[in-house]
Amino acid sequence: MKYLAGQYLTLQFRINGRRYVRPYSFSSAPGIDSTLDVTVRRVPGGIVSNYINDFIKADDVIEVQEPIGDFVFESDESTKTVVFWGVGSGITPLFSMIKHLLFAESLIKIHLVYGNKSKKSIIFHHELEKIKLAYPERFKVYYFYSKEVFFDDESHNFTGRINSIFVQELMQKIEHPVKHYVCGPIGLKNTIKESLLECEGHLKNLFSEDFEIVKNPEDFKDIFDQEIRLDFQGIENKITINKGNSILEEALELGIELPYSCQTGNCSTCKGRLLSGKMRMIGLEKPRTDLTENEYLLCCSYPLTDNVYVEI
Ligand SMILES: Cc1cc2nc3c(=O)[nH]c(=O)nc-3n(C[C@H](O)[C@H](O)[C@H](O)COP(=O)(O)OP(=O)(O)OC[C@H]3O[C@@H](n4cnc5c(N)ncnc54)[C@H](O)[C@@H]3O)c2cc1C
Ligand code: FES
Structure with missing residues (x-):
């Protein structure tokens, strides 16, 4: 199956007689991972995410649609740094793109800013730490914990939510031009947008993926x-x-x-x-x-x- 890092696979299920269709971003990267992976977090009360977590087992056959999505990295000569901003299960397409960029774009530096409730709830914590050790010069991770207190800012752990002061400080430290990829709740996207508008004056290098529609x-x-x-x-x-x-x-x-x-x-x-x-x-x-x-x-x-x- 051909796909690009950052794209998603649409899974189809028939549950209690009704057809349900849900997209899940690839957490694997093409050409790097030998398996085709999606990562599904339970949504409280959610039909499909709970069905997958409770009932899907090895060797089950799942009907899928072909991979799609435009949340992908477009290679260009000028980009020096890519910052990935994610919260919770929003890490999935970012994780795929990080692996792809580290492998395929040897000059680009990568920063991941990743918010979670606590250390225990971090998806891919172990894998991210391993990648960090493998690429100490090119890959930095900053963890934010909204429900846990940390005092060791030196090791890139922060208490609270990803905030505009952090965004602006990071923007001063990193090499430009920068591309930004955001995947997480609307609050995260708004924080990144507002902060970048303040320090950059434009959003032309900001790309985002939404897992959920927000209705006003x-x-x-x-x-x-x-x-x-x-x-x-x-x-x-x-x-x-x-x-x-x-x-x-x-x-x-x-x-x-x-x-x-x-x-x-x-x-x-x-x-x-x-x-x-x-x-x-x-x-x-x-x-x-x-x-x-x-x-x-x-x-x-x-x-x-x-x-x-x-x-x-
Ligand atoms: C492009 C795309 C990629 C996605 N990739 C992933 C992924 O990699 N991993 C992953 O776990 N999910 C991902 N999702 C979300 C996923 O498709 C489902 O929406 C999610 O699993 C909930 O489905 P459900 O059937 O369990 O919940 P539903 O039965 O559809 O919804 C139950 C309730 O939960 C709310 N809800 C729906 N989705 C969410 C959500 N994401 N967070 C919080 N509340 C929600 C609904 O408003 C509703 O009130 C992605 C969504 C999109 C659009
Ligand atoms: S289902 Fe994707 S645009 Fe409507």
Whole structure:
């Protein structure tokens, strides 16, 4: 299977009769690891992450979609340093990219700033320490612990969350030009964005991956329950979209197995065409200039009028 460091694999399961599709970033790196690895952290109450942790065992066969994702390192002559910013399971694509860069880009220095609740909860702690020893001149790790107190800042352990003072101090210490890769909750992304804007004045070297869509309740003020017509594989379905649910979420609830993967508006697997009425996409983190006027990502689409007719 061909993939790039930083991309993800979409796993498909049938649980209690319903099809569930979830993307998981590769934690292995192509050409370096002999196995194809994904790393799944339990989300409290989450259907698939708990199913995988509780029931999946060696030799099980899992249906997957082909690897996709644009959270990858694009090689260029000028980059001197890459900083990876991660929290919790956000380490997975970063870990893959770190291994790839250390192996394939011999001149680039790498810094990983990695937030966790405690030392015990760090995914890949042992592996990261081993890589640190193997590349002492090129790879530095800074651990932040939000629920544990450390006093040894000298050894790159910090108490609290990754913060703007740290970002700005690090930016003064490292060789530029720098590229930044962020994977973690919205709070982390905002901290990095704001700090870089302050010290760099732009965000053109910042790349991020979202594991979850963030919805702002303000965006739903003029959205109400609406009945829509949804044409899927030539069959017309009349379904009610309850306020707050996307067209994809509601269709899946009703057993209409629309295609999807990321559910964050990045992959286009759920792209549909609006034939009548008005819809709005909510929660898109990256601008999607590739969509035509009538094309909508149904994982982020909400009907605004009572005459919406969509086909996929
Ligand atoms: C591109 C991409 C790559 C990803 N890579 C990884 C990975 O490498 N490792 C990994 O463990 N996960 C990864 N995820 C998240 C993963 O796809 C699932 O969303 C996650 O495992 C939860 O699925 P679930 O079925 O257990 O939870 P669901 O049943 O879908 O959700 C249950 C509840 O948890 C909330 N929730 C959903 N996802 C998260 C989350 N990530 N953190 C906190 N709360 C959440 C939901 O809002 C919901 O309220 C990735 C997501 C994307 C979009
Ligand atoms: S499922 Fe990826 S864009 Fe909608």
